[in-house]
Amino acid sequence: MAKQKLAILGTVGVPATYGGFETLVENLLDFLPKFYDITIFCESRSYPDRLEKYKSANLVYLRQRANGASSILYDSISLLKTYKNQDYILLLGVSGAFMVPLIKPFTRAKIITHIDGLEWKREKWGYFAKKFLKLSEALAVRFSHGVVADNKHIQDYVQEQYRKSSFLIAYGANHVAAVAPDHYFKKFSFLGSPYVFTVCRIEPENNVEMQLKAFKECEIGMPYVVVGNWNANEYGMKLYQDYSKVKNIILYNPIYEMEELNVLRSNCYFYLHGHSAGGTNPSLVEAMYLGLPVIAYGVNYNRETTFGKAVYFDDSEDLKRLLFEIRSLGREEMGEVLFKLAKKNYSWRAISKKYVAMLESFR
Secondary structure, eight states: OOOEEEEEESSSOSSOOSOHHHHHHHHHTTTGGGTEEEEEEEEGGGOTTOOSEETTEEEEEESSOSSGGGHHHHHHHHHHHHTTTOSEEEEESSTTGGGHHHHGGGOOSEEEEEOOSOGGGOTTSOHHHHHHHHHHHHHHHHHSSEEEESSHHHHHHHHHHHOOOOEEOOOOOTTOOOOOSGGGTTTOGGGGSOOEEEEEOOOGGGTHHHHHHHHHHOOOSSOEEEEEOGGGSHHHHHHHHHHTTOTTEEEEOOOOOHHHHHHHHHTOSEEEEOOOSSSSOHHHHHHHHTTOOEEEEOSHHHHHHTTTOSEEESSHHHHHHHHHTGGGSOHHHHHHHHHHHHHHHOOHHHHHHHHHHHHHTTO
């Protein structure tokens, strides 16, 4: 019996290099091809080799950019290329969701939209972009056959705002592994001493500026190491210019080599997480799985993800207070608790099974 067809849209593509949705798809492909004939859409300029298949999935390439405003066109074209010949369409993000009500009457495919965080709330978008994204979210929730929320807070929002139930499926994290620092001391000399670490996209809603400013104003005897895409926009370039020469701050451009990123993460004294928008953030879940103690911005999403077991700050003064108290925050016990929670709730096998159960529920 032929497998049913599943198209996954809305990512830069696979193999994954950076990004939550890309990591999600990368790990789903270790399990889902047993059940489905899968097609993944990829951004051609990110994959010059253009593999035809990856982990048994068929890869289709588009010339449009997958991120920013052009993601609207990228996702729309992906939907137009798939709606006639798929049994399921998993749309990751709402950029192209305005197309869902247009194609729904003409397809047999069950369309499931993962609405991610509340994209329209992000500071990087202007007034009209925010209005468009809010409309896209509303259309996605109303016209998709199913909606995925990756965080209980997002699920509650969908129920309250749209009176619609959704599938609660978080991210997995057991693709990360601790790396001993032995072979990396030459490259990263700070590895032998305590340091605080962050990896994130350099965007206003991730509060990188607040965190950098707090470290500049606090001499706590350990550096702050940040990995991010500093050159992606003017905001990031300005921050890099302002803080790259501060003596207790070390800034790196994106690190795509997983072992190298893991050695920086897994040996830090504390993981500092400033995201204020979105649902379950992959980098936070990964930090938990590495057994790292976490200082997180105190929004509902982050508290939900960490089950209230991290340490939280609400503003710059709050963060500075925590930094001055950092050696007395019970880091080892916190790391153990967060690891146990991650192991129980964020394994890819369990997450993949939830996706299969969700898809099967539409048969």
